[in-house]
Structure formats: C-alpha cells, structure tokens
Amino acid sequence: MLSVNELALDIFEELFEYAEEFNAVPHELDNGARIVDCGVSTTGGYRAGRQFTEICMGGLGEVDITMGRIKDVPIPFIEVSTDFPAIACLGAQKAGWTVNVNKYFAMGSGPARALSLKPKHTYEVIEYEDEFDYAVIALESDHLPNAGVMEKIADACNVDVANTCAVVAPTASIVGSVQVAGRCVETAVYKLNELGFDTKKITAGIGHAPIAPVKKDGTKAMGSTNDATIYHGSIMLTMNAPEIKDYLDRIPSNTSRGYGKPFYDIFKEANFDFYQIDTSLFSPAEVVINELSEGAVYHVGAVNPEVTLKSFGFI
Amino acid sequence: MLSVNELALDIFEELFEYAEEFNAVPHELDNGARIVDCGVSTTGGYRAGRQFTEICMGGLGEVDITMGRIKDVPIPFIEVSTDFPAIACLGAQKAGWTVNVNKYFAMGSGPARALSLKPKHTYEVIEYEDEFDYAVIALESDHLPNAGVMEKIADACNVDVANTCAVVAPTASIVGSVQVAGRCVETAVYKLNELGFDTKKITAGIGHAPIAPVKKDGTKAMGSTNDATIYHGSIMLTMNAPEIKDYLDRIPSNTSRGYGKPFYDIFKEANFDFYQIDTSLFSPAEVVINELSEGAVYHVGAVNPEVTLKSFGFI
Amino acid sequence: MLSVNELALDIFEELFEYAEEFNAVPHELDNGARIVDCGVSTTGGYRAGRQFTEICMGGLGEVDITMGRIKDVPIPFIEVSTDFPAIACLGAQKAGWTVNVNKYFAMGSGPARALSLKPKHTYEVIEYEDEFDYAVIALESDHLPNAGVMEKIADACNVDVANTCAVVAPTASIVGSVQVAGRCVETAVYKLNELGFDTKKITAGIGHAPIAPVKKDGTKAMGSTNDATIYHGSIMLTMNAPEIKDYLDRIPSNTSRGYGKPFYDIFKEANFDFYQIDTSLFSPAEVVINELSEGAVYHVGAVNPEVTLKSFGFI
Numbered sequence: 001m002l003s004v005n006e007l008a009l010d011i012f013e014e015l016f017e018y019a020e021e022f023n024a025v026p027h028e029l030d031n032g033a034r035i036v037d038c039g040v041s042t043t044g045g046y047r048a049g050r051q052f053t054e055i056c057m058g059g060l061g062e063v064d065i066t067m068g069r070i071k072d073v074p075i076p077f078i079e080v081s082t083d084f085p086a087i088a089c090l091g092a093q094k095a096g097w098t099v100n101v102n103k104y105f106a107m108g109s110g111p112a113r114a115l116s117l118k119p120k121h122t123y124e125v126i127e128y129e130d131e132f133d134y135a136v137i138a139l140e141s142d143h144l145p146n147a148g149v150m151e152k153i154a155d156a157c158n159v160d161v162a163n164t165c166a167v168v169a170p171t172a173s174i175v176g177s178v179q180v181a182g183r184c185v186e187t188a189v190y191k192l193n194e195l196g197f198d199t200k201k202i203t204a205g206i207g208h209a210p211i212a213p214v215k216k217d218g219t220k221a222m223g224s225t226n227d228a229t230i231y232h233g234s235i236m237l238t239m240n241a242p243e244i245k246d247y248l249d250r251i252p253s254n255t256s257r258g259y260g261k262p263f264y265d266i267f268k269e270a271n272f273d274f275y276q277i278d279t280s281l282f283s284p285a286e287v288v289i290n291e292l293s294e295g296a297v298y299h300v301g302a303v304n305p306e307v308t309l310k311s312f313g314f315i
Numbered sequence: 316m317l318s319v320n321e322l323a324l325d326i327f328e329e330l331f332e333y334a335e336e337f338n339a340v341p342h343e344l345d346n347g348a349r350i351v352d353c354g355v356s357t358t359g360g361y362r363a364g365r366q367f368t369e370i371c372m373g374g375l376g377e378v379d380i381t382m383g384r385i386k387d388v389p390i391p392f393i394e395v396s397t398d399f400p401a402i403a404c405l406g407a408q409k410a411g412w413t414v415n416v417n418k419y420f421a422m423g424s425g426p427a428r429a430l431s432l433k434p435k436h437t438y439e440v441i442e443y444e445d446e447f448d449y450a451v452i453a454l455e456s457d458h459l460p461n462a463g464v465m466e467k468i469a470d471a472c473n474v475d476v477a478n479t480c481a482v483v484a485p486t487a488s489i490v491g492s493v494q495v496a497g498r499c500v501e502t503a504v505y506k507l508n509e510l511g512f513d514t515k516k517i518t519a520g521i522g523h524a525p526i527a528p529v530k531k532d533g534t535k536a537m538g539s540t541n542d543a544t545i546y547h548g549s550i551m552l553t554m555n556a557p558e559i560k561d562y563l564d565r566i567p568s569n570t571s572r573g574y575g576k577p578f579y580d581i582f583k584e585a586n587f588d589f590y591q592i593d594t595s596l597f598s599p600a601e602v603v604i605n606e607l608s609e610g611a612v613y614h615v616g617a618v619n620p621e622v623t624l625k626s627f628g629f630i
Numbered sequence: 631m632l633s634v635n636e637l638a639l640d641i642f643e644e645l646f647e648y649a650e651e652f653n654a655v656p657h658e659l660d661n662g663a664r665i666v667d668c669g670v671s672t673t674g675g676y677r678a679g680r681q682f683t684e685i686c687m688g689g690l691g692e693v694d695i696t697m698g699r700i701k702d703v704p705i706p707f708i709e710v711s712t713d714f715p716a717i718a719c720l721g722a723q724k725a726g727w728t729v730n731v732n733k734y735f736a737m738g739s740g741p742a743r744a745l746s747l748k749p750k751h752t753y754e755v756i757e758y759e760d761e762f763d764y765a766v767i768a769l770e771s772d773h774l775p776n777a778g779v780m781e782k783i784a785d786a787c788n789v790d791v792a793n794t795c796a797v798v799a800p801t802a803s804i805v806g807s808v809q810v811a812g813r814c815v816e817t818a819v820y821k822l823n824e825l826g827f828d829t830k831k832i833t834a835g836i837g838h839a840p841i842a843p844v845k846k847d848g849t850k851a852m853g854s855t856n857d858a859t860i861y862h863g864s865i866m867l868t869m870n871a872p873e874i875k876d877y878l879d880r881i882p883s884n885t886s887r888g889y890g891k892p893f894y895d896i897f898k899e900a901n902f903d904f905y906q907i908d909t910s911l912f913s914p915a916e917v918v919i920n921e922l923s924e925g926a927v928y929h930v931g932a933v934n935p936e937v938t939l940k941s942f943g944f945i
Contacts, residue, residue: 002335020632021690023713023833043833045713047692060336062362066381066696066709067838067864073929074864074918076711076836079381081391083338083360172925174834174868203338203358204489206391208382213918214868216925234382234389238489238529288389288528295487295531297628299388313927317650375651377677381696394696396706398653398675518653518673519804521706523697549697549704553804553844603704603843610802610846612943614703 002084004092004111005132007059012036012136012165015051022048032162033150039173040144046076049178049211052167053078056138056179058092058111060084063182070210070232071305073314078181081206085237086126086199087114089186096122099139101149106141106168108153113137115157125193126200134163138179142170142218172221177212180225184209184233184284188251191283192237195247203292207235207284213312219272223264226282227311230263231304233284240292251287252301256280262311317399319407319426320447322374327351327451327480330366337363347477348465354488355459361391364493364526367482368393371453371494373407373426375399378497385525385547385620388629393496396521400552401441401514402429404501411437414454416464421456421483423468428452430472440508441515449478453494457485457533487536492527495540499524499548499599503566506598507552510562518607522550522599528627534587538579541597542626544568545578546619548599555607566602567616571595577626632714634722634741635762637689642666642766642795645681652678662792663780669803670774676706679808679841682797683708686768686809688722688741690714693812700840700862701935703944708811711836715867716756716829717744719816726752729769731779736771736798738783743767745787755823756830764793768809772800772848802851807842810855814839814863814914818881821913822867825877833922837865837914843942849902853894856912857941860893861934863914870922881917882931886910892941 015036019026023045025037038044038052046065053063061082068077082088097108097118108118114130117123135157139145145153145166154161169175185205193199210232212224230253253259257278258266270276286301309315330351334341338360340352353359353367361380368378376397383392397403412423412433423433429445432438450472454460460468460481469476484490500520508514525547527539545568568574572593573581585591601616624630645666649656653675655667668674668682676695683693691712698707712718727738727748738748744760747753765787769775775783775796784791799805815835823829840862842854860883883889887908888896900906916931939945 045834046711046836047713065711067836072932074866074916076866081361081380083362204360206361206382213920213927214922220925236389236391286389290528292529295529295535297528299629302387314929396676396695398677519675521676521697551704551706601704605843607844610844610850612843614944617702
C-alpha cells in the first residue's frame, strides 16, 4: 500500500532544501522538528502554494496553476487531479485535525492525519491507514507551531518528534488562497462521503477552481477562498457506482439553504457562529460524474460568476 | 538521430518502477518481457494516461491535462505539443501495427513501430528508422499480451524478448480516453500524409482535445474517443511549405462525407463495417496553419460542441 | 540571496546537453564559450521556447504552454508566473542590454545582465545584484555571436569567457514568438517601474499571452510578438502597496496614444523610427491588482481580440 507520508516527505524535503526559491523560510526546532513557513513571516507565492497543496494530498495529486477568466476578469485557476480520490482527499487533504495546543490554533490537514487517524471514522470508511516513521502535516494558521506543538503532533502520529514536518500558511496569504482552492476536488469527495456514499468507488477526480485574491483578514479570506469552490469549482469524478443516481441532486452547492450570497455575508448574518451554517454549502458549484458500469454521464450544478466576482471584490 | 525507443524507455521505466502510484500493475513475464497494465485489471487514471501518451509519442511530445469547458459542461482536455511532428506522430504514435497473434488482438502504436517498420511505407516517407536494442510498444486492447505475443513483437523489432516493454489499456478506460484524445495532433499530421503532403516540412504541432467520458463497451468508446478529435480537436501546425494552400480545404473533418453525427451512429449505419466509412473523417475539427516561408496563417474547420456533447452523452 | 545565473545555468546545461531533443544546436567556441542555437540555423520549437523563457527569467519563473482561443481561432498561450517579479522580470528578463560588437547586433536579456548591471539604474531600484562565476545571456538575433562577442560579454560580466553561456533565437522564429509572449508579466512590472512605482513591493505575478504566429521577417515579427501582450496579455500582480491606486489608470496599453492599431502599422507610420513611438504602449492589455494591506482588487484595461487577430493575420 502506498504511504502518503512517504510521498509527501519527498515534496517537503525539496521545499525545505530550496525554501528560498519558494519565498518560504525553513526552520529546524531544537527537538529536530522541521517547519517551512509559507506565508506567516514571508510572502510565499504560487510555487509554494503548489507544493503545499501536493503535500496536503499526500503526493497523490497533480497540481497546476493557469490563467483563466471569470466573465471579463482574468483570474488564476488551480488545476487538480488525483487517481486516488478517497485516500488523497479524505485520507490526507481534508482539514480534519484541529490542532489546539495551549494557545496555538491551526486547521490541520495532510498525510499526518493518516497516522493520527483524525478523525478515526474517516479511515474506517476509506479503509486506509498509513504506516511510516515520518509525519507530514499542513497547518492553516497565522502562527508557526513551537516545539511543544510539534511534540503533540509527534505523539498523536506515534513518530519521533525529529521526524515531524510541517508546512504553515495563513488563510489570508497567496499560499492560503492556492491551497484552499486546491481543495475543490476534495470538497466533492467530502460531500459524497457526508451523504453516506462509498467514496472508495470513485476511481479518479479532476477539477479546477479560481484562486481567490488575498483578503485583509482571516475571516474574510475564509469567505472568499471557500466561495472559489462553492460558486466556481468545476469537478469531474469517475466511478464504478450506479447508485450515484440517488445522490446527484444533493451534490452541488446550489442545493443548500444558504446558497446565493458570498460566504462571508452568510457567516456574518449567523453572527459568525459556524454551527448556524448549513454545512451542505461546502460543495463544488458543479460536478460531472462518469459512471463506468453503465457508461453514463451526469452533470449537476452550475458555476455562478456573479457571486464569485462579488466575493472576490470585483463587483 | 534521436531514438524514440530510447526516449520512451525512460518513461516506461518510471511507470514500471512506480506503477502503484499510477494505479497501474507491472508484470515481468518468464521470458523477461515487461508489461504495465494501465486499465485491463486495474483502473489506471490521468497520470497513467499522460505517461501512456508520452510513450506513444516516443518521448518527443509534451502532454498535460487541464479542465476545460464545452458549452456549459466542464470536461478535461489533453494538451499535446511536439517539435517533431512527423517522427513523434507518424513514426511512433500512429496506431499502425495490428498485433494479431493466435487469439490476441491489439491496436499497436508507439516507438516499437519504428523498429518493426509497420507499415514500411510510413518510414520511407518520413525518412526515419530507429536503431535501439529495446522495443517499447503501446497496446490498445482489453487483454494483456502473453509471452508468445511478446516474442512475436520482439522478433518483428529484432530485439531480445527480455528487452520488450508494453503498456496496455482498453479503449473503454480512463487511459484509453486520454491516449486517444492525445492523438489529436497526430490526426492532423496523419491526414496531411494521407493527402500526399510531405509531413517532414511540419516543424511543430500543438493542440488539444476533450477527454471523452468512458463508455461501457469498446465499440461505443471507439466512437466517443474518436469524436473528441473529429468534433472538438483544435490543432496548430507550423511548417515551411507554401504548397499547403492546395491542401487546406481537405484537412478538417467537416469536409468528409459522414460528418455531422457521432461516429458510433455512422459506424452502426454501416453495419459496423469499418471499410464502409469515409476515412477522411479521421481529422481534427479545426486546424490553424502557420506557414513560415510566406509568414502566412490559415484557419480551417470549426469545433462542433453539439455533436461532441451528444457523443459524450450529455445531450 | 538567490543567484539568477546559478539557477539559469541549470536550465542552460540541460538545454545544451540534450539540445537535439529541443531541436536546438549546441556550439562550443574555441574560447570555451557555449552557445545554444534555438532558431538561427534550426527550427527550435515549443520546448526550446519554454527553456529559453525560463533562462530569461533567471530560473525564477514558471512557464507552460496551453491551447487557448481568441474568438473562434485556436491559438497557443504561454502561461507565466513568478514569485520574484522585480528580480525575475527587471533583473533578468528585461531586454536591457543592447549587444553591439563590431557588426554583431542582438537584444540581450537574461541573468547575465545582473552581473554586467545593464542598465545600472535598474539594479539600484530593485536592490539586487548577482554574484556568480558563470554568465547566462539570452540573445534575440538573426545571427549567432562569435568568440569576440562572447569575450565582450564575459568582460562586461567579469567572468571567464569559458563560463559564458548564450541562448540565441531570431524574433521571427517559434522560440522568438514564445519568449516575447513570455514577457507578458515583465511588461506589467516594467511599466510600473517606468511610472516610478517601487516594484520591490510586488510579491507575485502571473499572466498569459497568446503566442504570435511566426512572421516572414524580423520587423513584422517584432510587431506581432509585441501585439500579443499589448492587445491580449492578461496579468495579475499581488503587492503590498496601497499607493498603487495612483498608478492604475496609466498601467494598461489602452491608455497610450498609439493604441488601437497593430504595432507594425504604428511603426510604419512613424517611418520605422522607434523614437517617434509612445513607449507607454508597451504594457499588457489588462492587469488585475491584488493589494494586500487593504485586501483590495483592481482591474484595468481589457483584451482586444480584433486587433490581436488582425496583427496575427487572421482577419
């Protein structure tokens, strides 16, 4: 079985060694833990964003950035594909590990989760666990973790702290915008998993989403980076699962209660109480399904250029 | 002179060694022949499709996959370019070798053809032959070749059977859809060759075509994967050949007799008798020519989104 | 500090060693200087164009080529991004060194300029100078430099002539078309520098421009390759500089006096006297700015498909 930490470690090592070329800053803590700052005290950039996203996907995703267009506005898009949708997206990329140690807070994602099994239920349904003596984690945070935080991560992953590797970037940074848009395929797989669909039956995923311009603060950035997928993510999934017909109308974002406004506005109306929000909103704008056993295709949802450009600040 | 088998061998070796990351399965037969299954007993995927296509082109093509759109439907496209159109497309990628040994059948393509010279006439007109002690072949088939089949291939290529390498994928598979779309530039070069044009005068080719969703069976897949280029392949060729003016109106698919219906429908109407079909249909939807000696440009043909989406099953 | 010559040397070495795969021709002169001909006595191609452009950007840019579309015409586009806009674009890619030795003439660009400091003012404003014992230069010329020309370059860069490396391509060649389109981001950074803006505040740049079909002669090629960016270059810059608001209306090409006709026509009307032309024309068609300190976005200018297709010869 492939090890997502082993594959991601190769990508991390390149980022660590040549950090300067990525506008990133490498740190080795006293306990041997290694961290690459991709946007906290540095500017990061598109290359670091690509590398960060590939690490999130445990080395089982291909990532590229090209210039696209939404109505008359040129916007870069991230192109993502994977031939291991359940493992790469749910087993690694999903932000399923809330790292909360003393005063440090980060949304944790990446292959280290497949060692710490956070959350355990995910690894049961996808029937995957990693075994490797290095743990590679991606942290969405405004701050770098200290030695104590890395020790907690090492403990949870059952590896030596000197074998822990973290990449870190705030939501409101170029790498933040890139890596959240890079979750466009994951969002489709995640939604199907939430609906009770067996995502092991998905054999390939490909998609793209616009890279949101960077906002001034984290909450606004959380809004626009999520809107990139909610209102303009286009995904294609290939699968062996004729039962997908029963899930189709619940996949795209436009079937959720809050649909139609930028996420920040919805969040504000809910007094910034996350638990008031209809989580079914976290889906791609549109999804194409290619079901192999019947040779069928389905297309649900649609991109929404107006709300996307409004969220991004262009209109 | 460049050896297309030498260049393709490097790509094959990577695919063989890291097959699991490509959702592919490596096999070494008792006689030493090596095979990578990219879709017969496994699912393959986009990465295997890219590698398969680059092997087909003898390492002289660049291949990428990005999300595109046909009308309101998001569809992945393959992007192909080559600076050696005659050698890469006719000398390697063209499916010019029907491998028919006992009960085994496959459409053979790839650089091994430049050793076995199948068909010989092709290599005379492009004035290229390879010399190398390994043979790399791509097989479009629902089955893997056995030792006897590989020995026949070795004999035809005049190499040791232990030095034969094959990649295999059915038409009705993701790799099948990718690698047939990957022939979009080849189709333009092939058509010009069929028209009697000297393709050695073409200095560069670039193009893209949609990757057809996978159909349930091989005949339907043959239809939709060919329609990808016939109805939605866009190619640009650069050449030193003012005489191209005399060929322009015969290049694109829309000048052929059968044009206007999905290929499967045409095939069915001909009672699935291939020899009843106007072969001039096998062309890209549109071609741009940049003729260097006169600094001229020409644009012939047009994409046909309606028939493409109909063929793919969306309308 | 990163060395643009060190990074570019790696790219040059690959191009030199595998020149045949790039349709390029390597030369080693008696004095040890190395030259790769990418279009003077050979055809070059897309791969050589990518490599040439990455050398121009001192290894600090990412370059890709994909098929795009202008109105109903398929046209390849170059995709360019950099996380070091001032250094990659002004410190290396800018054609700031007129190489004029005896009868040899070339527009010089690339990292060697960061050793010879041509022009010195540029390096003062971007606060960058390279230190490296190899000099890598890109020459836009119809002819290859001889030993004497390379010695002058070595002297200006203060390196041993055996450590000088040059890539050469005419404007009217595929590599010429690719590498000039590859300046689309540079043109935006250059324009801001000309307007007195501090380009060190730009943290990332991404953009694309169509690759002009190759014209018959250099002057016409100069026109169409520049029109690619002037009339159809779309750029996004990320920066920390709220003062950008004062520069916005002067950035895009459509605010210049000559705007609206193919460059060749403007040049001809000025009796081919370069000094009669409004240099503010040398800008991208449209620019999106993401200003980080205020979390703002701006979009100025627009692509002009009609003039672009007219310049390229399609209408």
